[in-house]
Amino acid sequence: MRVVVDVSVVGLARLYETARTGIYRVISSLIPELSAIKDCEVYFTSLSSTEINLLVEELFSATGHDNRFIGPADVEKTLFQYAKSLSVIDRKKILQRLVAKVFRRGNILKAIGQADVFHSTFSPLPDVEIAPLSFLTIYDMIPVLHPEYFWDDFDQEFQQILSSVTVGRDCILTISESSKEDICSYLKIDPEMVYVAYPAADTGIYYPETDGEKKQRILKKYHIPAPEYFLSLATLEHRKNLRTSIDAFRRVLHEPGMGGQYLVLVGTKGWKVNELLDEVATDPLLRERVIVTGYVDDEDLSAIYSNAVAFIYPSLYEGFGLPPLEAMQCGVPVITSNTSSLPEVIGGAGILVAPTDVDALAQAMFDIRHDSRLRKLLVKRGIEQAARFSWSRCAGETVAAYQHAFAGMKNN
Structure with missing residues:
Protein backbone atom coordinates (compact mmCIF):
# COMPACT_ATOMS: atom_id res chain seq x y z
CA MET A 1 0.00 0.00 0.00
CA ALA A 201 4.88 12.19 24.59
CA ASP A 202 8.38 12.19 23.08
CA THR A 203 10.69 10.25 25.42
CA GLY A 204 13.65 12.30 24.19
CA ILE A 205 12.03 15.49 25.49
CA TYR A 206 9.85 14.40 28.40
CA TYR A 207 11.59 12.34 31.09
CA PRO A 208 12.37 12.67 34.81
CA GLU A 209 15.27 15.13 34.90
CA THR A 210 17.88 14.08 37.48
CA ASP A 211 20.66 16.53 36.56
CA GLY A 212 20.62 18.97 39.47
CA GLU A 213 22.84 21.50 37.74
CA LYS A 214 20.59 21.58 34.69
CA LYS A 215 17.51 22.02 36.85
CA GLN A 216 19.10 24.99 38.61
CA ARG A 217 20.23 26.48 35.30
CA ILE A 218 16.71 26.27 33.87
CA LEU A 219 15.24 27.94 36.95
CA LYS A 220 17.62 30.84 36.44
CA LYS A 221 17.03 31.00 32.66
CA TYR A 222 13.27 31.44 33.07
CA HIS A 223 13.47 33.61 36.20
CA ILE A 224 11.76 31.07 38.46
CA PRO A 225 12.77 31.98 42.03
CA ALA A 226 12.02 28.66 43.76
CA PRO A 227 13.11 25.06 43.11
CA GLU A 228 9.54 23.78 43.60
CA TYR A 229 6.27 25.13 42.23
CA PHE A 230 2.88 24.26 40.84
CA LEU A 231 3.06 24.12 37.06
CA SER A 232 0.62 24.72 34.22
CA LEU A 233 1.78 24.35 30.61
CA ALA A 234 -0.45 25.19 27.64
CA THR A 235 -1.29 27.97 25.25
CA LEU A 236 -2.48 30.68 27.62
CA GLU A 237 -6.13 30.94 26.56
CA HIS A 238 -9.65 30.79 27.96
CA ARG A 239 -10.24 27.11 27.15
CA LYS A 240 -7.34 26.08 29.35
CA ASN A 241 -9.27 27.56 32.28
CA LEU A 242 -6.44 29.70 33.61
CA ARG A 243 -8.78 31.69 35.83
CA THR A 244 -9.71 28.58 37.79
CA SER A 245 -6.02 27.67 38.12
CA ILE A 246 -5.20 31.15 39.42
CA ASP A 247 -8.22 31.32 41.75
CA ALA A 248 -7.33 27.91 43.21
CA PHE A 249 -3.72 28.98 43.66
CA ARG A 250 -4.88 32.13 45.47
CA ARG A 251 -6.79 29.93 47.94
CA VAL A 252 -3.74 27.71 48.39
CA LEU A 253 -1.66 30.74 49.35
CA HIS A 254 -4.08 31.47 52.20
CA GLU A 255 -3.63 27.99 53.68
CA PRO A 256 -1.28 27.61 56.69
CA GLY A 257 2.32 27.07 55.57
CA MET A 258 1.49 27.62 51.87
CA GLY A 259 2.20 31.33 51.52
CA GLY A 260 5.59 30.72 49.92
CA GLN A 261 4.33 28.68 46.96
CA TYR A 262 4.68 29.66 43.29
CA LEU A 263 2.58 28.99 40.20
CA VAL A 264 4.50 28.82 36.93
CA LEU A 265 2.55 29.34 33.69
CA VAL A 266 4.39 28.09 30.60
CA GLY A 267 3.18 28.79 27.07
CA THR A 268 2.60 31.43 24.45
CA LYS A 269 -0.18 33.94 24.94
CA GLY A 270 -3.43 32.99 23.26
CA TRP A 271 -6.72 34.72 22.59
CA LYS A 272 -8.18 37.12 25.20
CA VAL A 273 -5.64 36.34 27.94
CA ASN A 274 -4.07 39.76 28.48
CA GLU A 275 -6.85 41.00 30.75
CA LEU A 276 -6.38 38.07 33.14
CA LEU A 277 -2.60 38.44 33.17
CA ASP A 278 -2.97 42.16 33.84
CA GLU A 279 -5.13 41.31 36.86
CA VAL A 280 -2.42 38.99 38.15
CA ALA A 281 0.28 41.61 37.62
CA THR A 282 -1.61 44.14 39.76
CA ASP A 283 -2.74 41.74 42.50
CA PRO A 284 -0.58 42.27 45.63
CA LEU A 285 -0.86 38.59 46.60
CA LEU A 286 -0.23 37.08 43.16
CA ARG A 287 2.11 39.39 41.30
CA GLU A 288 5.25 37.97 42.93
CA ARG A 289 3.92 34.41 43.09
CA VAL A 290 2.71 33.76 39.52
CA ILE A 291 5.55 33.41 37.02
CA VAL A 292 4.78 33.63 33.29
CA THR A 293 7.70 32.19 31.30
CA GLY A 294 6.37 32.40 27.75
CA TYR A 295 7.53 29.76 25.28
CA VAL A 296 10.02 27.21 26.68
CA ASP A 297 12.56 25.46 24.45
CA ASP A 298 12.11 21.71 24.03
CA GLU A 299 15.46 20.91 25.62
CA ASP A 300 14.37 22.71 28.80
CA LEU A 301 10.99 21.04 29.26
CA SER A 302 12.15 17.98 31.22
CA ALA A 303 13.66 20.26 33.87
CA ILE A 304 10.65 22.61 33.91
CA TYR A 305 8.32 19.66 34.49
CA SER A 306 10.57 17.74 36.88
CA ASN A 307 10.98 20.67 39.28
CA ALA A 308 7.20 20.89 39.77
CA VAL A 309 5.40 19.76 42.92
CA ALA A 310 2.33 19.05 40.79
CA PHE A 311 1.00 19.75 37.32
CA ILE A 312 -2.43 21.39 37.18
CA TYR A 313 -4.55 21.29 34.04
CA PRO A 314 -8.24 22.09 34.66
CA SER A 315 -8.95 22.46 30.94
CA LEU A 316 -12.57 22.95 29.99
CA TYR A 317 -12.32 20.65 26.97
CA GLU A 318 -9.64 18.61 25.20
CA GLY A 319 -9.38 16.40 22.15
CA PHE A 320 -6.63 14.48 23.93
CA GLY A 321 -4.49 16.53 26.32
CA LEU A 322 -0.77 16.08 25.72
CA PRO A 323 0.55 18.19 28.65
CA PRO A 324 -0.85 15.89 31.39
CA LEU A 325 0.73 12.92 29.60
CA GLU A 326 4.04 14.80 29.32
CA ALA A 327 3.91 15.60 33.04
CA MET A 328 3.26 11.97 34.01
CA GLN A 329 6.15 10.86 31.83
CA CYS A 330 8.39 13.34 33.67
CA GLY A 331 7.37 11.87 37.02
CA VAL A 332 5.10 14.72 38.13
CA PRO A 333 1.73 14.25 39.90
CA VAL A 334 -1.18 15.46 37.76
CA ILE A 335 -4.41 17.21 38.69
CA THR A 336 -6.72 17.61 35.71
CA SER A 337 -10.36 17.80 34.62
CA ASN A 338 -12.85 14.95 34.69
CA THR A 339 -14.24 15.99 31.30
CA SER A 340 -13.85 15.12 27.61
CA SER A 341 -10.77 13.01 26.79
CA LEU A 342 -8.73 13.71 29.92
CA PRO A 343 -9.91 10.63 31.90
CA GLU A 344 -8.75 8.50 28.94
CA VAL A 345 -5.28 10.03 29.18
CA ILE A 346 -4.93 9.93 32.97
CA GLY A 347 -6.66 6.65 33.75
CA GLY A 348 -6.35 6.13 37.51
CA ALA A 349 -2.95 7.81 37.70
CA GLY A 350 -3.96 11.35 38.66
CA ILE A 351 -6.52 13.40 40.53
CA LEU A 352 -9.61 14.33 38.49
CA VAL A 353 -11.72 17.35 39.43
CA ALA A 354 -14.61 19.22 37.86
CA PRO A 355 -12.93 21.93 35.76
CA THR A 356 -14.75 24.84 37.43
CA ASP A 357 -14.54 23.52 41.01
CA VAL A 358 -12.00 25.92 42.51
CA ASP A 359 -12.27 24.36 45.98
CA ALA A 360 -11.59 20.83 44.70
CA LEU A 361 -8.57 21.98 42.70
CA ALA A 362 -7.16 23.93 45.64
CA GLN A 363 -7.68 20.95 47.96
CA ALA A 364 -5.91 18.60 45.53
CA MET A 365 -2.97 21.03 45.28
CA PHE A 366 -2.79 21.24 49.08
CA ASP A 367 -2.98 17.45 49.50
CA ILE A 368 -0.18 16.74 47.03
CA ARG A 369 2.03 19.39 48.61
CA HIS A 370 1.61 18.00 52.14
CA ASP A 371 1.16 14.25 51.60
CA SER A 372 4.43 12.71 50.43
CA ARG A 373 2.91 9.21 50.22
CA LEU A 374 0.17 10.46 47.91
CA ARG A 375 2.74 12.28 45.81
CA LYS A 376 4.94 9.18 45.45
CA LEU A 377 1.93 7.01 44.56
CA LEU A 378 0.82 9.43 41.84
CA VAL A 379 4.35 9.64 40.44
CA LYS A 380 4.56 5.83 40.21
CA ARG A 381 1.13 5.44 38.64
CA GLY A 382 1.75 8.32 36.26
CA ILE A 383 4.96 6.85 34.87
CA GLU A 384 3.21 3.50 34.38
CA GLN A 385 0.25 5.15 32.65
CA ALA A 386 2.47 7.23 30.36
CA ALA A 387 4.30 4.08 29.25
CA ARG A 388 1.07 2.85 27.64
CA PHE A 389 1.37 5.56 24.99
CA SER A 390 4.09 5.60 22.33
Missing part, protein backbone atom coordinates in the same frame (compact mmCIF):
# COMPACT_ATOMS: atom_id res chain seq x y z
CA ARG A 2 1.21 3.50 -0.90
CA VAL A 3 0.10 6.44 1.27
CA VAL A 4 0.77 10.18 0.89
CA VAL A 5 0.41 12.34 4.02
CA ASP A 6 0.03 16.15 3.95
CA VAL A 7 2.14 17.59 6.81
CA SER A 8 1.83 21.32 6.05
CA VAL A 9 1.55 22.17 9.77
CA VAL A 10 5.23 21.31 10.19
CA GLY A 11 6.13 24.05 7.72
CA LEU A 12 3.81 26.55 9.39
CA ALA A 13 5.53 25.88 12.71
CA ARG A 14 8.87 26.78 11.16
CA LEU A 15 7.44 30.15 10.17
CA TYR A 16 5.39 30.95 13.27
CA GLU A 17 6.20 30.14 16.89
CA THR A 18 2.48 30.22 17.71
CA ALA A 19 1.96 27.24 15.37
CA ARG A 20 4.12 25.00 17.58
CA THR A 21 1.08 23.57 19.31
CA GLY A 22 -0.01 20.06 20.23
CA ILE A 23 -1.02 19.39 16.62
CA TYR A 24 2.49 20.27 15.46
CA ARG A 25 3.97 17.92 18.06
CA VAL A 26 1.70 15.09 16.99
CA ILE A 27 2.59 15.42 13.31
CA SER A 28 6.33 15.98 13.74
CA SER A 29 6.60 13.01 16.12
CA LEU A 30 4.58 10.73 13.83
CA ILE A 31 6.65 11.38 10.69
CA PRO A 32 9.71 9.22 11.58
CA GLU A 33 7.53 6.44 12.99
CA LEU A 34 5.38 6.26 9.86
CA SER A 35 8.54 6.29 7.74
CA ALA A 36 9.77 3.21 9.60
CA ILE A 37 6.67 1.09 8.93
CA LYS A 38 7.74 -1.87 6.79
CA ASP A 39 4.47 -3.08 5.28
CA CYS A 40 3.24 0.32 4.06
CA GLU A 41 4.98 2.89 1.83
CA VAL A 42 4.33 6.26 3.45
CA TYR A 43 5.37 9.49 1.72
CA PHE A 44 4.87 13.09 2.80
CA THR A 45 4.01 16.34 1.09
CA SER A 46 2.46 19.77 1.59
CA LEU A 47 -0.49 21.08 -0.41
CA SER A 48 -0.04 24.51 1.15
CA SER A 49 1.85 27.43 -0.40
CA THR A 50 5.16 27.00 -2.21
CA GLU A 51 6.92 28.68 0.70
CA ILE A 52 5.49 26.25 3.25
CA ASN A 53 6.24 23.33 0.94
CA LEU A 54 9.89 24.34 0.67
CA LEU A 55 10.17 24.73 4.46
CA VAL A 56 8.81 21.22 4.95
CA GLU A 57 11.21 19.91 2.30
CA GLU A 58 14.15 21.53 4.13
CA LEU A 59 13.12 19.78 7.33
CA PHE A 60 12.93 16.39 5.62
CA SER A 61 16.37 16.95 4.08
CA ALA A 62 17.84 17.92 7.45
CA THR A 63 16.47 14.80 9.14
CA GLY A 64 17.53 12.40 6.39
CA HIS A 65 14.00 11.60 5.23
CA ASP A 66 14.16 13.57 1.97
CA ASN A 67 13.54 10.39 -0.04
CA ARG A 68 10.11 10.28 1.60
CA PHE A 69 9.10 13.81 0.60
CA ILE A 70 7.15 14.76 -2.52
CA GLY A 71 7.90 18.40 -3.27
CA PRO A 72 7.23 20.93 -6.01
CA ALA A 73 8.87 20.68 -9.42
CA ASP A 74 12.39 22.09 -9.73
CA VAL A 75 11.22 24.87 -12.04
CA GLU A 76 8.70 26.01 -9.42
CA LYS A 77 11.39 26.08 -6.74
CA THR A 78 13.74 28.08 -8.94
CA LEU A 79 11.15 30.67 -9.90
CA PHE A 80 9.92 31.01 -6.34
CA GLN A 81 13.43 31.58 -4.97
CA TYR A 82 14.02 34.14 -7.72
CA ALA A 83 10.82 35.92 -6.71
CA LYS A 84 12.01 36.06 -3.10
CA SER A 85 15.27 37.66 -4.20
CA LEU A 86 13.57 40.63 -5.88
CA SER A 87 13.99 43.91 -4.06
CA VAL A 88 10.82 45.51 -5.40
CA ILE A 89 8.10 44.21 -3.09
CA ASP A 90 5.20 44.57 -5.54
CA ARG A 91 7.02 42.61 -8.24
CA LYS A 92 8.02 39.99 -5.68
CA LYS A 93 4.42 39.42 -4.60
CA ILE A 94 3.12 39.35 -8.16
CA LEU A 95 5.69 36.78 -9.29
CA GLN A 96 5.17 34.61 -6.21
CA ARG A 97 1.43 34.53 -6.90
CA LEU A 98 2.06 33.74 -10.56
CA VAL A 99 4.36 30.84 -9.64
CA ALA A 100 1.73 29.49 -7.25
CA LYS A 101 -1.04 29.80 -9.84
CA VAL A 102 0.87 28.17 -12.69
CA PHE A 103 2.64 25.37 -10.83
CA ARG A 104 0.87 24.89 -7.53
CA ARG A 105 0.24 21.26 -6.71
CA GLY A 106 0.80 20.00 -10.25
CA ASN A 107 3.83 17.83 -9.54
CA ILE A 108 2.46 16.84 -6.15
CA LEU A 109 -1.03 15.90 -7.32
CA LYS A 110 0.45 13.74 -10.05
CA ALA A 111 2.43 11.81 -7.44
CA ILE A 112 -0.54 11.53 -5.08
CA GLY A 113 -2.60 10.13 -7.94
CA GLN A 114 -0.36 7.06 -7.84
CA ALA A 115 -1.19 6.45 -4.15
CA ASP A 116 -3.84 4.24 -2.60
CA VAL A 117 -4.51 6.62 0.30
CA PHE A 118 -4.20 10.38 0.77
CA HIS A 119 -4.17 11.66 4.35
CA SER A 120 -4.44 15.31 5.37
CA THR A 121 -3.28 15.85 8.94
CA PHE A 122 -4.97 19.24 9.30
CA SER A 123 -5.88 21.09 6.09
CA PRO A 124 -9.19 20.52 4.26
CA LEU A 125 -9.24 17.61 1.84
CA PRO A 126 -8.76 18.73 -1.79
CA ASP A 127 -11.96 19.53 -3.65
CA VAL A 128 -11.14 16.88 -6.24
CA GLU A 129 -10.69 13.17 -5.60
CA ILE A 130 -6.94 12.56 -5.87
CA ALA A 131 -6.66 9.03 -4.44
CA PRO A 132 -9.01 6.06 -4.14
CA LEU A 133 -9.29 6.66 -0.38
CA SER A 134 -8.90 9.87 1.64
CA PHE A 135 -8.33 10.36 5.37
CA LEU A 136 -8.64 13.60 7.33
CA THR A 137 -7.40 14.00 10.89
CA ILE A 138 -9.86 15.90 13.08
CA TYR A 139 -8.30 16.37 16.50
CA ASP A 140 -11.42 17.60 18.27
CA MET A 141 -14.75 19.31 17.70
CA ILE A 142 -14.17 22.13 20.16
CA PRO A 143 -14.59 24.98 17.61
CA VAL A 144 -18.19 23.94 16.91
CA LEU A 145 -19.07 22.63 20.37
CA HIS A 146 -17.62 25.68 22.13
CA PRO A 147 -17.20 28.52 19.61
CA GLU A 148 -16.88 30.97 22.50
CA TYR A 149 -13.30 29.78 23.00
CA PHE A 150 -12.22 31.03 19.56
CA TRP A 151 -12.06 34.19 17.49
CA ASP A 152 -14.90 34.82 15.02
CA ASP A 153 -13.12 33.69 11.84
CA PHE A 154 -11.91 30.40 13.32
CA ASP A 155 -15.33 28.76 13.19
CA GLN A 156 -15.53 29.54 9.47
CA GLU A 157 -12.06 28.06 8.91
CA PHE A 158 -12.97 24.94 10.85
CA GLN A 159 -16.24 24.54 8.96
CA GLN A 160 -14.23 24.54 5.72
CA ILE A 161 -12.23 21.61 7.09
CA LEU A 162 -15.37 19.71 8.11
CA SER A 163 -17.20 20.41 4.84
CA SER A 164 -14.30 18.93 2.86
CA VAL A 165 -15.31 15.49 4.17
CA THR A 166 -17.67 13.49 1.98
CA VAL A 167 -19.66 11.46 4.51
CA GLY A 168 -19.84 7.83 3.48
CA ARG A 169 -16.70 8.02 1.34
CA ASP A 170 -13.90 9.71 3.29
CA CYS A 171 -12.49 8.39 6.55
CA ILE A 172 -11.53 10.31 9.66
CA LEU A 173 -8.67 9.77 12.06
CA THR A 174 -8.86 11.24 15.55
CA ILE A 175 -6.94 11.11 18.82
CA SER A 176 -9.37 9.86 21.48
CA GLU A 177 -12.61 7.97 21.90
CA SER A 178 -14.10 11.17 23.32
CA SER A 179 -13.34 13.04 20.11
CA LYS A 180 -14.66 10.13 18.04
CA GLU A 181 -18.01 10.35 19.83
CA ASP A 182 -18.19 14.10 19.17
CA ILE A 183 -17.29 13.68 15.49
CA CYS A 184 -19.83 10.92 14.89
CA SER A 185 -22.55 12.89 16.66
CA TYR A 186 -21.92 16.18 14.85
CA LEU A 187 -21.20 14.87 11.33
CA LYS A 188 -23.74 12.02 11.54
CA ILE A 189 -21.02 9.70 10.29
CA ASP A 190 -20.81 5.92 10.69
CA PRO A 191 -18.45 5.10 13.62
CA GLU A 192 -16.85 2.48 11.36
CA MET A 193 -15.46 5.35 9.26
CA VAL A 194 -13.77 7.04 12.24
CA TYR A 195 -10.53 5.62 13.63
CA VAL A 196 -8.61 6.44 16.83
CA ALA A 197 -4.81 6.62 17.07
CA TYR A 198 -3.61 7.81 20.47
CA PRO A 199 -0.68 10.25 20.45
CA ALA A 200 2.22 10.10 22.89
CA TRP A 391 4.59 7.07 18.89
CA SER A 392 5.30 3.62 17.46
CA ARG A 393 1.89 2.51 18.74
CA CYS A 394 0.31 5.65 17.26
CA ALA A 395 1.93 4.97 13.88
CA GLY A 396 0.81 1.34 14.02
CA GLU A 397 -2.78 2.36 14.78
CA THR A 398 -2.67 4.90 11.94
CA VAL A 399 -1.45 2.39 9.37
CA ALA A 400 -3.92 -0.21 10.65
CA ALA A 401 -6.68 2.34 9.97
CA TYR A 402 -5.43 2.85 6.39
CA GLN A 403 -5.29 -0.89 5.78
CA HIS A 404 -8.68 -1.66 7.33
CA ALA A 405 -10.45 1.14 5.45
CA PHE A 406 -8.77 0.32 2.14
CA ALA A 407 -9.63 -3.37 2.44
CA GLY A 408 -13.24 -2.46 3.23
CA MET A 409 -13.41 -0.12 0.24
CA LYS A 410 -12.12 -2.83 -2.11
CA ASN A 411 -14.64 -5.34 -0.76
CA ASN A 412 -17.61 -3.03 -1.36
